[in-house]
Each structure stands twice: as structure tokens, then as C-alpha cells.
């Protein structure tokens with residue numbers, strides 16, 4: 001998708017549960033940043049109550065990152081990159 005088309009479209013609500021020193025989180029953020037989208041980071045170390053929220057919303061997965069796009073559970077970093085490789089990410093990020 002061209003940069004112009006991305007800019008003209010509304011972006012989805014993106015939430016990433018993460019920790020500060022997690023290489024998978026850094027990698028996932030890097031892909032989202034390359035798409036020039038804004039996303040909300042929830043640092044589960046800074047607010048431990050968010051850990052159980054993340055595990056609950058992720059169906060029991062305990063690893064970070066866990067990524068949600070418009071409340072759809074995408075999964076972790078590998079899942080985000082797999083979604084991109086499958087050509088599905090832009091369609092989820094931009095409505």
C-alpha cells in the first residue's frame with residue numbers, strides 16, 4: 001500500500017502489551033513504526049495488574065508482546081510478522 005493511501009485512511013486502534021527490555025517487543029514496535037501507525041503500549045512491568053489482563057485477553061498466553069488490532073488478538077511478534085508476510089497487516093491497520 002502506498003504511503004499516500006495509508007495516510008488518507010483511518011488507522012485501527014492498536015494495543016501492544018510489552019516490557020521495556022524485550023527484543024521481541026522492540027522488533028514488533030519496529031514493524032509498526034515502519035507503517036507509521038500510532039499504537040498504545042501497555043508496560044506490564046510498570047503496571048503488574050496488566051499482566052493478568054493480557055493473559056486473559058490472549059487466551060492464556062504469557063509472553064510479551066501481545067498485540068491487538070481493533071480488539072482482534074494478533075498474537076506475538078512472530079504472529080505480527082506472519083500477518084505482514086501473508087499480506088494481511090495493512091488491511092487490518094488501515095480501514
Ligand SMILES: N[C@@H](CCC(=O)N[C@@H](CS)C(=O)NCC(=O)O)C(=O)O
Pocket residue numbers: 021022023024025062063064065075076077078079
Ligand atoms: N514467539 C514469541 C516470543 C516472545 C517471547 O519469548 N517473549 C519473552 C520476553 S522477550 C517472554 O515474554 N517470556 C516469558 C514467557 O514466555 O512467559 C513472539 O514472537 O512474540
